[in-house]
Amino acid sequence: MQLELDHLFICTAPGAPEAEKLVDFGLHEGPPNQHPGQGTACRRFSFANAMIELLWVRDASESQSESTKRTLLWERWSDRQNNASPFGICVRPVHAEDKGSPFLAWDYRPVYLPNTLSMQIGEAGVEEPMWVHLSFMRRAQREQWFTEHPIGVREITRLTLTTPIPLRSNASQKIVEGGVLATRTGATSMLEIEFDSVVTASQACAYKPSLDIFRMAQEKLGFPPQQWLHAGQSIYHDVIPAQSLGIATVWVNRPSPLPNSGAAKPARGKPDVEVSSLKELADLVGK
DSSP, X not given: OOEEEEEEEEEOSTTOTTHHHHHHHTOOOOOOEEETTTTEEEEEEEOSSOEEEEEEESXXXXXXXXXXXXXXXXXXXXXXXXTSOOEEEEEEESSTTOOXXXXXXXXXXXXXXXXXXXXXXXXXXXXSOEEEEOTTOOHHHHHHHOOOOTTOOOOEEEEEEEESSOXXXXXXXXXHHTTSOEEEEXXXXXXXXXXXXXXXXXXXXXXXXXXXXXXXXXHHHOOOGXXXXXXXXXXXXXXXHHHHTTOEEEEEOXXXXXXXXXXXXXXXXXXXXXXXXXXXXXXXXXX
């Protein structure tokens, strides 16, 4: 059975204040959600192929109820800063005709799903991520729910899990073998998420204000400069080099708690637009 990522969840503090960092990064936040009977709630960021879910327990008694306790969601969330992996990896079949679970699992039928649907939960402890198979999900549904992000990314293209222990469960082996995520060992649990249309300094072997990173992005994306809008926090590193290539610029002039500090050299430049945050830029784009 061919598998692909449907969504991932990350256990967070109540209310998921961590979501604000994703908004500042330039992601559009979708509507929040609650899971009746399961005792959890989440904040969500949708993509054309998947979703990021920031999850917390809102009702401890529900999350430890008879119908939910086997999921170990309470144990995973309450011990997320110690020995439990705070992550969940939820996959779906690439082909609709593929039925059944691709790994050793048990059927979970939460009350918030229709009676005819169930999730397959992989047999694994909380030291590994929660492995979930959603046989009823399709990429087309994710595409339908997708809203453009101000930063321009559309898809999650790669996951890399750092884990302090080797993954031993049957579910983890099937998901890794299926290419849904890569793994490596490290001192603490960490999940790296890569997006499409992202060019990094390490890929270009250059750092701004070098034009090499801008030129690599142009080559990768294939759009002419007049169709670009570059947003950055530095006149020296962002505005001046982008404008030298004919790219329109936005200066994100965030208030700094340490004025006149940092690595940027003093520079004079006139951006096309000036905002104080990426949220302000997203609001302008949405008008």
